[in-house]
Amino acid sequence: MKIPKRMRPLVENGLVDEVIRPLMSGKEADVFVVRCGSEIRCAKIYKEAEKRAFKQAVTYQEGRKVRNSRRARAMEKGSKFGREQQEEVWQSAEVSALFKLADIGVRVPKPYGCFDGVLLMELITYDGEEVAPRLNDVTMTEEQALVDHKTLMHDVMRMLCAGLVHGDLSEFNVLIDDNGPVIIDLPQAVDAAANNNAESMHRRDVENITNYYAQFAPELSNSHYAPEMWALFEAGDLHPNTELTGQFEESTESADVDTVLEEIKQAFIEEQNRLERIQEAESN
Numbered sequence: 594m595k596i597p598k599r600m601r602p603l604v605e606n607g608l609v610d611e612v613i614r615p616l617m618s619g620k621e622a623d624v625f626v627v628r629c630g631s632e633i634r635c636a637k638i639y640k641e642a643e644k645r646a647f648k649q650a651v652t653y654q655e656g657r658k659v660r661n662s663r664r665a666r667a668m669e670k671g672s673k674f675g676r677e678q679q680e681e682v683w684q685s686a687e688v689s690a691l692f693k694l695a696d697i698g699v700r701v702p703k704p705y706g707c708f709d710g711v712l713l714m715e716l717i718t719y720d721g722e723e724v725a726p727r728l729n730d731v732t733m734t735e736e737q738a739l740v741d742h743k744t745l746m747h748d749v750m751r752m753l754c755a756g757l758v759h760g761d762l763s764e765f766n767v768l769i770d771d772n773g774p775v776i777i778d779l780p781q782a783v784d785a786a787a788n789n790n791a792e793s794m795h796r797r798d799v800e801n802i803t804n805y806y807a808q809f810a811p812e813l814s815n816s817h818y819a820p821e822m823w824a825l826f827e828a829g830d831l832h833p834n835t836e837l838t839g840q841f842e843e844s845t846e847s848a849d850v851d852t853v854l855e856e857i858k859q860a861f862i863e864e865q866n867r868l869e870r871i872q873e874a875e876s877n
Contacts, residue, residue, distance in 0.1 A: 597625065599638045602709050609636065609713070616724065621780060626716060626724075634705065637712040639684050639780070684710060687780040690757055697755055697833065699748045700775045717768045717775050728774065728805065729764040738809035745774050745802050746818050749795075751833050753826050758783050758791045762798035764805040785826065792823055817841040 596604055596612050603609040611628040616635055618624075627636045684707055691704040691714065703715035717725040733741070745767065752759065759766070760781040768775045785791045799819035807813040816839035824841065825831035 597623070597638060599709065600625070600627075600636060600711055603636070603711055603713075606708075608708060612636075619778075621778075622712075627713075629705075629713065633716055634713055635702075635716040637714065639710045639712070684712070684780065686782055687778075688712060690779040690782040693755055693757070694752060694776075694779075697751055699751050699755075700744075700773070701779070702775065702777060717770050717777075719770045725768040725770045725775065727765055728767040728769055731769050733809050735810045738806045739813070741769075741774050742803065742806040742810065742813060745776075746799070746837055746839075748774075748776060749799060749802075749818075750822050750831065750835060750837060753785055753795065753822055754831055754833050756785050758785050758788075758795045759798050760794045763801040767802070795819060795823060813839075 594612055594614060600609060600612060604612070609627045609629055613626040613628060613633070616624040616626050622637045622639045625636045625638070627634055688704055688707045691701050694701045695703055702717055705713040705715075707713075719725045749759070749762070759776065759779060760783050761778065762776065766776065766778040768777055783791050783794060785795070788794075796819040799822070803813050803816060803818065818837055818839050818841075821837060821839065821841040822831060825835060
């Protein structure tokens with residue numbers, strides 16, 4: 594087939610030997626099946642920002658650290674250079690998340706690296722050669738639903754232990770291979786401690802997955818894995834081997850609004866002071 598323009602440098606540099614066929618076209622990227630030497634892999638070509646259909650990208654980028662102050666300022670100003678840097682940060686987020694999660698045993702595609710906006714990674718298959726289906730295309734017994742749901746809850750928990758929230762997890766971002774669920778699509782992964790929306794995203798991720806499996810195992814409808822995990826995470830008591838129960842009773846106590854507002858005010862003052870110190874250091 595014709596080699597996509599963005600993939601030509603990888604072919605010319607010997608990173609990809611053959612583009613076999615398109616695999617899928619999504620809201621943020623096009624994916625192709627490729628041959629690298631003797632291995633069949635997949636190549637994810639990220640779409641440019643103006644062509645991406647992914648909504649509220651800014652919400653997901655909150656809390657992402659940029660070490661280079663020049664890059665950070667350019668991204669804030671929205672200059673051409675800044676937009677290019679923002680795209681690089683968006684793409685590298687998935688690569689970093691994949692390497693981090695693979696290292697701690699979360700079932701994700703094995704990454705091989707990102708080159709000029711093209712992510713090379715493992716092709717998830719079943720029965721040896723067939724491309725693994727998405728979870729939304731799979732039906733199962735109640736017993737299998739309970740087993741696979743438990744597996745995914747454990748992986749979501751380990752992600753949270755590593756400080757990450759998927760942010761867009763659903764039955765459309767999970768593949769099923771011979772050994773069970775595999776989590777995919779992580780460019781929007783957020784820092785659990787630095788993003789103010791992380792808790793709500795985590796809850797939505799868990800509820801999406803639980804609601805899907807509840808079609809086959811209705812008892813899951815009464816589970817409360819998201820608040821259980823988050824409460825343990827905030828208390829510093831969440832660990833990779835924590836045994837989750839799915840049971841949690843949320844507090845009905847009203848919040849002390851005045852105290853919360855005062856904490857926000859103090860945090861704002863501290864942040865302003867920090868920015869002033871940075872500006873003074875850079876001017877010197």
